Amino acid sequence: MRRPPALSMSIACAVLGVASTVYAADYVSLAGGTFTSVLPADGKAGDATVAPFRLRATPVTNAEFLAFVRAHPQWRRDHSPAVFAESRYLSSWSAPDAPGPAASSEQPVTWVSWFAAQAFCENERARLPTWYEWEFAAAADATRTDARADPAWRERILTWYARPSTAALASVGGEANVYGARDLHGLVWEWVDDFNALLVSADNREQGDPDMLRFCGAGALTLQQRENYAVLMRVAMLSSLKAADATANLGFRCAKPGLIEDAP
Amino acid sequence: MKRLMLSCVMAAALAAAGCGSRSADVDAAGAATAAAETGGSAKGDFGPPQGEPIHAVLTSPPHVPPPVGRDHPAKVIVELTVIEKEMPISEGVSYTFWTFGGTVPGSFIRVRQGDTVEFHLRNDPTSKMPHNIDLHGVTGPGGGAASSFTAPGHESQFTFKALNEGLYVYHCATAPVGMHVGNGMYGLILIEPPGGLAKVDHEYYVMQGDFYTTGKYREKGLQPFDMEKAIDEKPTYVLFNGAEGALTGDKALAAKTGETIRLFVGNGGPNLVSSFHVIGEIFDRVRYEGGTREQENVQTTLIPAGGAVMVEFHTEVPGSYVLVDHSIFRAFNKGALAILKVDGTENKSIYSGKEVDSVYLGDRAEPNLKPVAVATKAAAAGALTVEDQVKAGQVLFTGTCSVCHQANGEGLPGVFPPLAKSDLIAADAKRAVGILLHGLSGKITVNGKEYNSVMPPMTQLNDDEVANILTYVLNSWGNPGGRITVDDVAKARAQPAPTATAAH
Numbered sequence: 001m002r003r004p005p006a007l008s009m010s011i012a013c014a015v016l017g018v019a020s021t022v023y024a025a026d027y028v029s030l031a032g033g034t035f036t037s038v039l040p041a042d043g044k045a046g047d048a049t050v051a052p053f054r055l056r057a058t059p060v061t062n063a064e065f066l067a068f069v070r071a072h073p074q075w076r077r078d079h080s081p082a083v084f085a086e087s088r089y090l091s092s093w094s095a096p097d098a099p100g101p102a103a104s105s106e107q108p109v110t111w112v113s114w115f116a117a118q119a120f121c122e123n124e125r126a127r128l129p130t131w132y133e134w135e136f137a138a139a140a141d142a143t144r145t146d147a148r149a150d151p152a153w154r155e156r157i158l159t160w161y162a163r164p165s166t167a168a169l170a171s172v173g174g175e176a177n178v179y180g181a182r183d184l185h186g187l188v189w190e191w192v193d194d195f196n197a198l199l200v201s202a203d204n205r206e207q208g209d210p211d212m213l214r215f216c217g218a219g220a221l222t223l224q225q226r227e228n229y230a231v232l233m234r235v236a237m238l239s240s241l242k243a244a245d246a247t248a249n250l251g252f253r254c255a256k257p258g259l260i261e262d263a264p
Numbered sequence: 265m266k267r268l269m270l271s272c273v274m275a276a277a278l279a280a281a282g283c284g285s286r287s288a289d290v291d292a293a294g295a296a297t298a299a300a301e302t303g304g305s306a307k308g309d310f311g312p313p314q315g316e317p318i319h320a321v322l323t324s325p326p327h328v329p330p331p332v333g334r335d336h337p338a339k340v341i342v343e344l345t346v347i348e349k350e351m352p353i354s355e356g357v358s359y360t361f362w363t364f365g366g367t368v369p370g371s372f373i374r375v376r377q378g379d380t381v382e383f384h385l386r387n388d389p390t391s392k393m394p395h396n397i398d399l400h401g402v403t404g405p406g407g408g409a410a411s412s413f414t415a416p417g418h419e420s421q422f423t424f425k426a427l428n429e430g431l432y433v434y435h436c437a438t439a440p441v442g443m444h445v446g447n448g449m450y451g452l453i454l455i456e457p458p459g460g461l462a463k464v465d466h467e468y469y470v471m472q473g474d475f476y477t478t479g480k481y482r483e484k485g486l487q488p489f490d491m492e493k494a495i496d497e498k499p500t501y502v503l504f505n506g507a508e509g510a511l512t513g514d515k516a517l518a519a520k521t522g523e524t525i526r527l528f529v530g531n532g533g534p535n536l537v538s539s540f541h542v543i544g545e546i547f548d549r550v551r552y553e554g555g556t557r558e559q560e561n562v563q564t565t566l567i568p569a570g571g572a573v574m575v576e577f578h579t580e581v582p583g584s585y586v587l588v589d590h591s592i593f594r595a596f597n598k599g600a601l602a603i604l605k606v607d608g609t610e611n612k613s614i615y616s617g618k619e620v621d622s623v624y625l626g627d628r629a630e631p632n633l634k635p636v637a638v639a640t641k642a643a644a645a646g647a648l649t650v651e652d653q654v655k656a657g658q659v660l661f662t663g664t665c666s667v668c669h670q671a672n673g674e675g676l677p678g679v680f681p682p683l684a685k686s687d688l689i690a691a692d693a694k695r696a697v698g699i700l701l702h703g704l705s706g707k708i709t710v711n712g713k714e715y716n717s718v719m720p721p722m723t724q725l726n727d728d729e730v731a732n733i734l735t736y737v738l739n740s741w742g743n744p745g746g747r748i749t750v751d752d753v754a755k756a757r758a759q760p761a762p763t764a765t766a767a768h
Contacts, residue, residue, distance in 0.1 A: 088389070088417060151492065155478075161443075162488035164350045164360045165392040189392075229440040229491055233393070236439045240394030240415040247416040249392050 027054040028180040056253035058172040063105035084115035106171035108251040114243040121254035128193040129255035138184040140177040157230035191252040195238040308427030310378030313339035322371035328467040329374040337378035345386040354508040362447040368506025369471035370451030389417035401432035409437040429457040431554030431572040450532030465523035471530040474499035497535040502594035511602030521608025533569030539590040657736025673741040681710040684741030702761040727753040
């Protein structure tokens with residue numbers, strides 16, 4: 001059932017835009033393809049297929065989110081309805097329309113709900129990436145499209161998990177991966193479009209108990225690469241959330257389908 | 265004695281009840297066992313909670329909440345907060361622990377069998393991870409895990425009835441479970457039997473855990489979790505209460521002589537099984553596996569990962585008693601040490617302390633150490649002769665060296681090289697000093713024959729003794745003669761140990 005790690009991802013077509021095709025909001029292009037996700041596409045062992053897409057090079061920053069909130073005051077923390085954003089939405093900002101000294105402009109925005117993140121992305125004619133898109137992009141390191149078999153790749157992620165989150169977040173703009181995307185690991189958690197379907201997908205009728213992941217690691221048995229704790233923890237984190245929730249370490253970035261901007 | 269009589273009465277009662285000839289065959293111990301059957305969870309429901317809800321007293325290790333002291337089931341509210349925090353794991357070494365209540369192990373919870381426990385699990389807003397809790401004392405799927413899965417900055421609530429008495433581990437069961445447990449997410453919940461536990465003078469809470477850091481043991485700085493070592497089950501640290509020194513020095517457990525101590529000892533794992541032992545004590549009673557039955561007079565008790573034990577003992581003699589995992593390298597090389605300091609007056613009739621300190625040379629030893637004393641005296645007077653050294657060295661050689669190198673210095677062919685007519689010694693007598701001090705391993709050639717074994721460093725010998733032994737060797741068995749002085753030895757001791765290649 002499981003393939004050797006080195007063969008676990010076969011990219012169907014050549015990677016386009018490795019040299020980072022930059023758009024207005026700095027998106028990078030990924031050709032997509034089939035690859036082995038930690039969450040099998042058919043609930044057992046199937047590869048996931050990712051269509052060509054573009055991904056924001058960095059997570060959305062406080063400055064970018066501030067511009068959005070000023071243009072769309074319905075997303076101010078004092079205006080947004082509780083069903084779309086919990087009471088702590090943007091609570092790290094000193095005022096509803098000003099991040100203040102505690103949230104610098106180049107830090108990733110956190111304390112945002114899924115609804116707010118989705119609204120931000122829609123506003124720039126984008127959407128949140130799907131889990132598979134995010135995972136596909138995050139499998140890369142600086143030189144390889146799939147570095148997941150390298151223990152060093154995993155260790156780097158686990159090192160971030162081991163750092164306490166009481167210190168201030170770094171600014172966006174870490175080392176770029178082979179696609180030109182930055183900060184997929186080591187800075188914040190990121191919302192994905194289908195965060196609440198990671199355990200209960202439309203295709204998982206054979207998967208059994210949807211709560212598996214919450215019991216003593218039983219969920220890990222359904223994951224293709226059991227040793228790949230690093231990714232599993234992100235799945236666990238996302239699946240603990242509801243769409244109106246916000247946390248201190250959760251931000252987002254946007255994605256767009258296809259490699260070419262549609263005509264407006 | 266009282267217990268035994270009670271058993272006999274019970275046996276008689278059972279026999280009288282009459283189950284045919286079979287019950288008449290039941291011996292006293294068997295009858296006692298049968299009579300003490302608790303009935304497990306099926307008999308653990310004592311009805312709905314009575315009275316006002318009670319807020320459970322939670323304590324940080326090594327402290328234990330007071331006995332429940334209630335004769336009826338109640339509703340007990342437990343509020344526990346998960347906190348991810350950096351704390352010392354050893355001197356100058358820190359680690360990002362994930363904790364129940366801010367400590368490793370987590371807060372101790374104490375309730376009564378039959379209680380209805382309303383559990384509130386909070387995940388601190390500063391947490392990076394979602395967490396949950398699986399209490400082994402819960403009857404229900406996941407032990408509460410599914411019902412308590414909690415994102416950072418959230419609180420979950422679930423309720424269970426404590427049906428089985430016993431001492432139970434609780435732990436986080438969020439994937440990846442091993443990492444959550446390995447980061448310190450475990451603790452103990454005691455579900456007291458309806459009548460409570462026997463009164464003792466002290467109760468303490470100790471929990472073992474194994475930890476996996478990317479750096480070596482005691483490598484300074486903030487050490488990240490090492491997944492590879494965890495999967496390989498090769499811990500960097502094995503600890504009581506989450507840190508080296510958590511229960512030593514000023515933080516040692518304390519008691520007085522003539523007291524009864526009860527330890528609630530858990531093992532969080534994630535991987536290792538503990539051979540729990542207290543050096544210098546014998547457990548008078550052990551509720552092995554945290555269950556209902558008792559074993560008596562136990563030296564070492566096994567605690568499985570995800571298991572617990574209650575041990576009791578009575579103190580007679582003052583001193584420091586060392587709690588260890590008797591898989592002993594864990595104690596002395598990975599940190600699994602704690603101290604129970606017992607104060608009080610000596611009781612020489614039970615334990616004398618050291619009465620005699622003399623050199624024991626084994627059955628090959630000459631009974632007379634007089635030459636050593638003579639040499640020591642002469643050295644002090646500045647009149648030590650080669651003769652004195654040879655005589656003292658001979659006695660010391662017999663006690664220390666002759667087991668391997670033989671009394672005649674011939675060694676054992678192929679195993680222990682000869683010292684007699686040794687070309688190796690003849691080539692460089694001073695080199696022998698280094699061999700005694702630092703040991704020697706690997707291939708060497710002596711008198712044309714190859715040897716490949718290990719001589720441990722003779723660190724127990726002082727400079728005088730080394731000088732005397734080697735002077736004896738130099739002046740015996742056709743060796744070239746000469747003298748090794750105390751200064752020679754002191755100089756060699758000050759040098760770093762030679763590398764392996766230098767020995768060839």
